[in-house]
Amino acid sequence: MIADWVRQVLAVTDVVILTYFLLINSSYLVLIVLASAEFVHHMRRVPFAGHEETYRSPLTQPVSVLVPAHNESAGIVQSVQAMLALRYPVFEVIVIDDGSTDDTFERLRQEFGLVEVPRVVPDATPTRGKIQSVHVPRERPDPLVVVRKHNGGKTDAVNTGINVAQYPLVCMVDADSVLDPQALLSVAKPFTDDPVRTVASGGVIRVANGCTVVAGRIVDVRMPRNWLVRVQVVEYLRAFLLGRTGWSRIGGLLIISGAFGIFRRDLLVEVGGLDHDCIGEDAELVVRLHRHLRRQRRDYRIVFVAEPVSWSEAPSSLKVLGKQRRRWHRGITEILSKHRGMILNPRYGRIGMLAMPYYVLFELLAPIIELAGVVLVPLGLYVGAINARFALVFVAVAYGYALLLNLIALTVEEYSFHRYHRWTDLIASVLASVLENFGYRQLTAFWRTMGMWAAIRGGKHEWGQMTRTGFQTVLTPAAPAAQAVPDRAQDKAQETAEEPVTARQDARAES
Amino acid sequence: MTLAGAAIVALAVLLVAALVFGGLIVGGRTVRRAREARRAKLAKPARQLLLAIAAGDDDPDQVEALVRLSDEVWQAVEPNAIALLGKVRGEAHTTLVDVFERRGAAWRARSRLRRRDPVARAQAAEVLGNLGRKDALLPLCDLLGDPDPDVRVVAARSLGRIGDSGATQPLLATLASRRMVPQQVVATALTRLGPAAQGALLASLDDPRAPIRATAAEVLGLIGAAGATVRVESALRADPSIDxxxxxxxxxxxLGTRTALAPLLDSLEPDRPVVLRAEAAKALGELGAVTAASALTVLLSDIEYVVAHNAARSLLRLGGAGRAALTAAEHRAELEPDDQRVLLGAAHAREALAAAELEDLRQLAR
Incomplete structure (x- = not known):
């Protein structure tokens, strides 16, 4: 009797799981179709995009490029050099050295001849790690600012960068990102096309592994040799490039990667910068912007630019990949939990009624259902709850559908940006599309479930207590190389570790 | 049909679809490569002619050779020619325009301005702008009201490139239209219309629509319309729109006219909006009026970061008097170390002075 009951439950559960697979893949298909429409729209308009006009216009909004760095000694100099060579009329590069324990700062100091300068930094967004010093190039006219601060995590570094930024647009870039020279012009274009409504613009991140990088520029795009990374190339293409473009097309974009995105600085200040207490701080920021702007009934746009202009290294070992996916899913769980009031709330329009429920159903729960399928379908077969032939065909359809989606994604890439031009790259992409379904998906589902569990358990975040200090005056405490420092800086070298100055008398009390 | 039967059909469909998409990828890549190779081969000799013209060689034989290229070859080289047209200036630009004109590009573009496809309309507008066709002024002004926003933007840019002041009013009017063009695009186009647009811009300062007045005021500064100072001063004093x-x-x-001192100083008052105060503080530095030093010194300890920061940088631009004021503000901190406002002012002064010293150092190094 009990066995029959178990069999019944298993039979129903297995059909539900397999149906879920079909639904999730169909949702991806819809996003790919939307993205394809966007690509056609975009590609046809490239010849008159007007980048040259934007570059020459005296009215193009200047950008502060924020580069949080922690122990990035290996590539920081090349990365900053490439960023300083970006093609954009007016911009500054702000590197925030977040308590590096290696020689990240020393390398920058030597390359750019940095000297310490006094600087007043407004307390525009909350920060935890105190600024130690601010540096600029002594002789070179490069628009570079290097901020050294106590370790407080990436969020803290970005918030510090927002406070230091002088320009109305801020662009967040990972220190290991490789940007094309046109990157800023491309991603800032929505701010030129629709300056009143555009509040944020995200750039696509592509996998840099395997590509040839010369002087901080991608000069030859090719598939990596490592199969784990090859699978990620296809995954990035389908899920990030096409998925986010699709969401952007219907005004439901929830994620802009912290590795490359431009935001209006005044709005970041308005919403209090990035959230220290959320692992997925970049996505959380976008959701919070939606929440804030929808509540105020403001007309706004958060868009995604599909032009491939930013390249980043993907994990090449299971250990690092596992850590990354646990972190990502913990972030999604925390964000959806924090903003659960938005879900199915008509007040938040298509964000509340469509995008967030989708993320709950097809992002948050996906790894659990995937794992359940891995366990329950074989179990159902074992106890005879489902017909073996039916199960086999249904599983083949579910995974075949996923494989087909990858092929469609590769087709869209081939007809739009076609950055992987070798035939061997194409063969590797197709094989990686097949391989993704055997082992990779199941492993990532496991890691994502672990991430979700970590969020539910609510483990402590590693950073310390927040202290608001009003205006901080960073003075020059000690000259690293006396002969390289201007007279004033040398004078100030005598004044060590001066207390921060606050604009408001009660600023300390507030903190 | 049973569920299992449907699944088998679905599997078969998936297999066929996979084959179709696989074929599309391989076929698409093969065709694209073949087309690119053919285009490169066709364009190679013509590209050399184009590069020679871009380098300033206006040999009539070369121009003639480009004009007489077959349509197939011209289509292959046209993207390069259009790219060059946007980059070269002077004689080379005139020669290239001549080639386009003689090949009938302007006529073709004009005939495409009314196509249903917005991309065709935008491309046509782009070509007419690149060729600087003054006779395209009216149709391009019509395109400023196009339903497609990209077409409107391209039309505005092209009007700027043509540089006829007759486009001033239509360009300004788009700012308040239901089918608007972004302010930056319009303002950039207006700056290219030359001094002849000044009259219309000045008149637009009386327009009842705020976006038009704001853009006109902005462009008057960008084109250096010194004669507009009095009118712009009254806009600063009395316009109801903060923008x-x-x-x-x-x-x-x-514009840097000394008469602007009084309205700018007035805009620094604490009851004015922060953005206006910050902008006025910055403008006073550009004005370079030493008499503004005391007002700017007061602002050094302003609670608003951007106001204090701009005031400090403006003091630097006032020369010796400004630097002296900054030095005094810095030293005041030693006399009144418990006053937060004084300390804040000193910090801003210190930052500005250090920046100035670095700049001096860089100039010496050059």
Missing amino acids: VRISAARTLGR
């Missing part, structure tokens, strides 16, 4: 007043403050700084 207009901010643009006016910026313009007065750019």
